[in-house]
Amino acid sequence: MLTSFSTVASRNFLRRAASAQRATAKTCFSTSSNVEIEHYTSGWSQEDKDYYTQSGKFQIQTFNKISPKGLARFPADKYEVKGEEFEGGTSHAILLRSHKLQEEEVNVTIRAIARCGAGTNNVPVDRMTELGIPVFNTPGANANAVKELVLCGLLLGSRRIIDGINHMTELGKQGLAKERVEKDKAMFGGREIKGKTLAVIGLGHIGAATARDAAALGMNITGYDPGLSINSALMLPRNISLEDSISAAIADADYISINIPYIKGEGGTHGIIGKDVISHFKSDAVLLNFARGELVDSEALKVFLDSGNGRYISDFPDDLLWDHKNTVLLPHLGASTEEAEDTAAGMAADTIQDYLETGTIKNSVNFPNTALPDRPPNTIRYTVVNKNTPGMLANIAEQFAESKINIVQQINQSRGEVAYNVIDVELGEEVLDLKKLQKDITMLDGVLSSRVIYNNPGVGYARNIDGQYYI
Numbered sequence: 053m054l055t056s057f058s059t060v061a062s063r064n065f066l067r068r069a070a071s072a073q074r075a076t077a078k079t080c081f082s083t084s085s086n087v088e089i090e091h092y093t094s095g096w097s098q099e100d101k102d103y104y105t106q107s108g109k110f111q112i113q114t115f116n117k118i119s120p121k122g123l124a125r126f127p128a129d130k131y132e133v134k135g136e137e138f139e140g141g142t143s144h145a146i147l148l149r150s151h152k153l154q155e156e157e158v159n160v161t162i163r164a165i166a167r168c169g170a171g172t173n174n175v176p177v178d179r180m181t182e183l184g185i186p187v188f189n190t191p192g193a194n195a196n197a198v199k200e201l202v203l204c205g206l207l208l209g210s211r212r213i214i215d216g217i218n219h220m221t222e223l224g225k226q227g228l229a230k231e232r233v234e235k236d237k238a239m240f241g242g243r244e245i246k247g248k249t250l251a252v253i254g255l256g257h258i259g260a261a262t263a264r265d266a267a268a269l270g271m272n273i274t275g276y277d278p279g280l281s282i283n284s285a286l287m288l289p290r291n292i293s294l295e296d297s298i299s300a301a302i303a304d305a306d307y308i309s310i311n312i313p314y315i316k317g318e319g320g321t322h323g324i325i326g327k328d329v330i331s332h333f334k335s336d337a338v339l340l341n342f343a344r345g346e347l348v349d350s351e352a353l354k355v356f357l358d359s360g361n362g363r364y365i366s367d368f369p370d371d372l373l374w375d376h377k378n379t380v381l382l383p384h385l386g387a388s389t390e391e392a393e394d395t396a397a398g399m400a401a402d403t404i405q406d407y408l409e410t411g412t413i414k415n416s417v418n419f420p421n422t423a424l425p426d427r428p429p430n431t432i433r434y435t436v437v438n439k440n441t442p443g444m445l446a447n448i449a450e451q452f453a454e455s456k457i458n459i460v461q462q463i464n465q466s467r468g469e470v471a472y473n474v475i476d477v478e479l480g481e482e483v484l485d486l487k488k489l490q491k492d493i494t495m496l497d498g499v500l501s502s503r504v505i506y507n508n509p510g511v512g513y514a515r516n517i518d519g520q521y522y523i
């Protein structure tokens with residue numbers, strides 16, 4: 053059940069909404085041709101359509117420093133990107149990285165929120181769902197960065213590179229580096245990865261790319277992923293042997309790369325690499341953990357590392373294992389590349405643009421994936437967010453029928469407590485009062501918001517907040 057809006061948070065939200073609405077009259081976009089388009093205004097009458105297709109601009113509020121390369125994907129003729137200093141209260145979408153978003157920062161005009169990164173713990177997602185606001189993330193944007201560090205881990209686990217560097221540093225301090233450079237190399241011998249077997253546990257964005265590139269380096273690949281996606285499957289190398297359990301995948305593995313999410317609680321993945329799984333490791337197996345520290349039972353792994361020649365390479369430092377001679381523990385560097393930040397920001401910018409301009413939903417953590425083919429000529433697109441309760445679709449369709457408007461194409465998707473509709477309607481001969489229609493739809497019991505999309509950046513958004521109409 054959705055939490056009632058009659059909460060303190062909701063009352064605060066309504067106060068902000070009311071004050072934002074009072075500001076509406078003063079808030080206009082000046083366009084190059086000096087036509088002013090009122091912000092917040094649905095303002096729809098078919099007679100006005102030429103007026104409302106004049107260019108306004110979408111305003112994007114950013115928090116944190118977002119990669120300029122990513123932000124450059126917002127075309128300047130349609131978008132204005134504002135930093136944290138912007139307090140105009142007129143933004144249409146929020147883009148952020150780690151900023152802990154407060155509900156107070158989500159103005160009544162906000163249609164969507166995108167996080168440049170995978171996690172969305174810093175966004176009040178449940179509350180946004182109640183308010184009908186989709187939250188997006190950028191899954192896989194950092195996959196290449198992490199995969200490259202996994203490949204580096206393969207080499208660090210095969211050759212005593214770090215020990216060799218440390219040894220040379222010590223010798224250098226004593227002025228002995230050159231003298232001992234050949235003599236001491238026997239202390240740091242290793243093995244090659246070509247021809248060895250890598251087991252990849254979790255074949256998502258990172259795991260599939262790791263499997264593909266390790267195969268290209270001449271490795272044999274086994275893998276386990278009960279939720280393998282089609283996109284990931286297409287990336288896998290031909291020679292991969294897919295197994296039906298972790299134990300089967302690791303049975304002959306010289307290297308094991310774990311690339312699965314950390315999920316707490318029963319049925320989760322806490323300590324999934326524990327005593328039982330480790331008992332199937334070859335005695336010199338190298339475990340690569342660039343996923344999360346909590347996936348590995350450190351005590352069980354220490355027993356394994358103490359007893360053989362196995363190794364542990366990870367970017368999740370560990371209090372028990374940090375100084376073990378058979379570990380290489382790095383800071384949490386997996387995704388720390390400029391390119392990963394650029395990619396995440398670019399993906400978030402594309403996602404927001406798609407949603408604002410076409411209503412398409414992809415990579416949302418609280419809304420269903422939704423895509424309708426391009427709006428046909430001579431149509432207007434409506435999007436409607438509503439509570440996922442029976443009869444809503446019929447009620448919405450009835451509003452169009454009553455106005456004698458022909459629906460050309462539509463899609464309705466739901467996820468949990470929220471449903472989302474994208475509906476293209478025909479512009480006929482008759483002049484329609486589209487503003488009234490939007491209000492009628494938005495004020496249906498159970499509808500949270502609606503948009504009218506017709507090449508009109510910044511206008512056409514309406515909300516139903518506790519039975520009050522906000523445009």
Ligand SMILES: NC(=O)c1ccc[n+]([C@@H]2O[C@H](COP(=O)([O-])OP(=O)(O)OC[C@H]3O[C@@H](n4cnc5c(N)ncnc54)[C@H](O)[C@@H]3O)[C@@H](O)[C@H]2O)c1
Nearest residue numbers: 254255256257258259276277279311312313342343386387
């Ligand atoms: N080191 C870093 O800096 C860094 C950066 C990004 C992500 N990560 C970690 O890497 C993990 C993987 O990232 P991704 O982008 O590839 O995620 P992803 O969602 O694309 O892939 C995860 C895959 O794991 C599979 N999976 C889930 N539970 C499993 C299980 N018990 N056994 C086998 N497979 C299982 C899923 O089906 C999915 O295909 C993330 O969850 C995150 O914890 C680390």
